[in-house]
Amino acid sequence: MNLSDTALSIPVIEIDGLSKQVRLADGQGDLHILQDVSFAVGAGESVAIVGASGSGKSTLLGLLAGLDVPTQGAVRLQGTDLFGLDEDARAARRGESIGFVFQSFQLLPALTALENVMLPLELAGVDDARAVATQWLERVGLGSRLRHYPKHLSGGEQQRVALARAFAGEPAILFADEPTGIGGQPRPRRPRGGRAPCPLVDAR
Numbered sequence: 001m002n003l004s005d006t007a008l009s010i011p012v013i014e015i016d017g018l019s020k021q022v023r024l025a026d027g028q029g030d031l032h033i034l035q036d037v038s039f040a041v042g043a044g045e046s047v048a049i050v051g052a053s054g055s056g057k058s059t060l061l062g063l064l065a066g067l068d069v070p071t072q073g074a075v076r077l078q079g080t081d082l083f084g085l086d087e088d089a090r091a092a093r094r095g096e097s098i099g100f101v102f103q104s105f106q107l108l109p110a111l112t113a114l115e116n117v118m119l120p121l122e123l124a125g126v127d128d129a130r131a132v133a134t135q136w137l138e139r140v141g142l143g144s145r146l147r148h149y150p151k152h153l154s155g156g157e158q159q160r161v162a163l164a165r166a167f168a169g170e171p172a173i174l175f176a177d178e179p180t181g182i183g184g185q186p187r188p189r190r191p192r193g194g195r196a197p198c199p200l201v202d203a204r
């Protein structure tokens with residue numbers, strides 16, 4: 001086996017015995033949101049997490065992206081133990097290889113659609129952040145809404161800004177929480193010559 005075979009054989013996402021419990025207020029005991037979850041996702045795979053409302057889908061995605069910490073278990077992204085890293089290193093790792101579309105979009109209200117997509121690109125040191133962000137907003141059909149603030153966009157349009165922001169950094173892994181929650185939006189097309197992310201989506 002040569003080096004590239006080894007790289008290909010490492011799952012992009014591997015989770016092992018992941019559990020999350022939280023202590024409820026007023027002595028109501030512990031809530032076990034996730035218990036002993038294990039699975040692996042290979043390069044190029046698309047996986048949907050399906051479950052009833054409140055079953056723990058968003059909690060699981062948050063753990064996989066290192067936005068939350070588990071009570072037990074490990075998450076390895078491209079072979080790296082996410083919770084073996086300190087918070088700063090985990091945030092850096094997220095910036096390098098993860099795109100996240102939040103269930104509530106999490107757009108910054110004081111920034112326009114264009115600025116929301118540009119911001120992470122600028123933080124990552126992308127030279128032509130404005131041009132890249134504009135292209136992605138055009139790809140999701142929002143070329144005529146670049147200067148709109150989130151409160152002046154429809155729910156579906158806000159979600160498309162969030163999708164453009166997640167895709168613009170061409171992440172290796174894309175987490176999308178309820179990406180089909182609001183219907184009717186065009187799906188972003190892969191950029192010419194760009195890598196396809198490995199999407200992990202939460203869909204009811």
Ligand SMILES: Nc1ncnc2c1ncn2[C@@H]1O[C@H](COP(=O)(O)OP(=O)(O)OP(=O)(O)O)[C@@H](O)[C@H]1O
Nearest residue numbers: 022031033051052053054055056057058059060204
């Ligand atoms: N920090 C917390 N403290 C207490 N309960 C929590 C906490 N975080 C999540 N929960 C509870 O855990 C359960 C799972 O929440 P989660 O948001 O992961 O569900 P979900 O499957 O994404 O639901 P939906 O489909 O409605 O988005 C919910 O019942 C929620 O109330």
Ligand SMILES: [Mg+2]
Nearest residue numbers: 057058103177
């Ligand atoms: Mg959810």
